Amino acid sequence: MKSKQHAAVLPPVRITRIEAAPLFGESPKGGWSAEIRPQDSIHAIVAVHTDQGITGYGSVFTDGRLVQAALKVLEPLFAGENALEPERVTEKLHQNTFWMGRGGTLTHAISGIDIALWDILGKATGMSVGRLLGGVYRNRVQPYCSLLMEEPKAMHDVIASFRAKGFTAFKIGWGPFGRGLDTKLDEAIVRAAREAAGEKSRLFVDAGASDAHWPLGFKWAKRTAEMLKDYDVGWFEEPVKPDAIEEYAELRRCSPVPIAGCEVLTRRQAFIPWLTRGAVDIVQPDVTKVGGISEQRRIAWMAYDFGVKYIGHGWNTALGVAADLQMASAFPDVDLVEFIGGSAYVDGILAEPFVLDQEGWLSIPDRPGLGVGIDRDKLARYTPDPAPLFA
Numbered sequence: 001m002k003s004k005q006h007a008a009v010l011p012p013v014r015i016t017r018i019e020a021a022p023l024f025g026e027s028p029k030g031g032w033s034a035e036i037r038p039q040d041s042i043h044a045i046v047a048v049h050t051d052q053g054i055t056g057y058g059s060v061f062t063d064g065r066l067v068q069a070a071l072k073v074l075e076p077l078f079a080g081e082n083a084l085e086p087e088r089v090t091e092k093l094h095q096n097t098f099w100m101g102r103g104g105t106l107t108h109a110i111s112g113i114d115i116a117l118w119d120i121l122g123k124a125t126g127m128s129v130g131r132l133l134g135g136v137y138r139n140r141v142q143p144y145c146s147l148l149m150e151e152p153k154a155m156h157d158v159i160a161s162f163r164a165k166g167f168t169a170f171k172i173g174w175g176p177f178g179r180g181l182d183t184k185l186d187e188a189i190v191r192a193a194r195e196a197a198g199e200k201s202r203l204f205v206d207a208g209a210s211d212a213h214w215p216l217g218f219k220w221a222k223r224t225a226e227m228l229k230d231y232d233v234g235w236f237e238e239p240v241k242p243d244a245i246e247e248y249a250e251l252r253r254c255s256p257v258p259i260a261g262c263e264v265l266t267r268r269q270a271f272i273p274w275l276t277r278g279a280v281d282i283v284q285p286d287v288t289k290v291g292g293i294s295e296q297r298r299i300a301w302m303a304y305d306f307g308v309k310y311i312g313h314g315w316n317t318a319l320g321v322a323a324d325l326q327m328a329s330a331f332p333d334v335d336l337v338e339f340i341g342g343s344a345y346v347d348g349i350l351a352e353p354f355v356l357d358q359e360g361w362l363s364i365p366d367r368p369g370l371g372v373g374i375d376r377d378k379l380a381r382y383t384p385d386p387a388p389l390f391a
């Protein structure tokens, strides 16, 4: 009996190498004041290879060249490590890089590694990441289609086109909103979006105040929050500068619509003051920046215990979305995932692309690991050399 139990223990699956590939050419526009160009890399795919022939995949929201450099720095720490222990291995990477960009590029890069390690653990055990996180509360979730703000007529048309594709929840953000210093234009954009989305759709608004040199302050945010209530907007995101925690807290108390934020934060520890000071109704950590699934799950549980809603921001590639879907399955109250509309890196790299069901929801894969597979030929359109990602 005893020897049988021993035989069932999985032997270590050793990390042999980790590769990153920057994505180019089709990065979705950010609505940033310094807009992303086709030659800019802001998203990267990470592959963790092992001595058992299992490869795990993750993605990172940052310049792929920075990820490649980070992997060189981290290599002595991850080489030969057991890929079946994602939390311990990534915590080792965090703890030993205190002086070299903690919270920055290294944390972003570790996010991709951590997602890939969870993928490997799932593939090695035959379980989805959601199950590995402790259990599955749901097998489908509503994606909200995330779109850049446009002038009212264009805003109406773009929402109508994604509504026709089946989406039933929308978020509009960045672009001219607020930046035009024209509150009438702001309202006209939201009105056009609500008309195009229809009464029954969910609608959210993202000011994107983490943009460079955000020109507006608390009073604009307070007045705008009141306007948004008239259009049944479900939350107001990044309404003030991303470090203005006191303004967030004050706005949360007086705003008639919920306040969302924190997509720019990395490391679980950075979320503590935001939760203890009651600064947001909704936290939106990005699994591809914050430290990966190991970090994200701790933030999500911490938020849950503070009565703050968690909604993932991992839309940067199909792998980020896949990680968000697994996270959405494993928490009692997650009812949305962010899904950027019309991104080649989400729609165009999987062997089996995500498909909306009749109600505009996504099913959450109950297959080993993240439950998605990259199509090498499709990926090759967006990165010069995909070969190192494949064993």
Ligand SMILES: [Mg+2]
Binding pocket: 173, 206, 208, 237, 238, 263
């Ligand atoms: Mg946002």
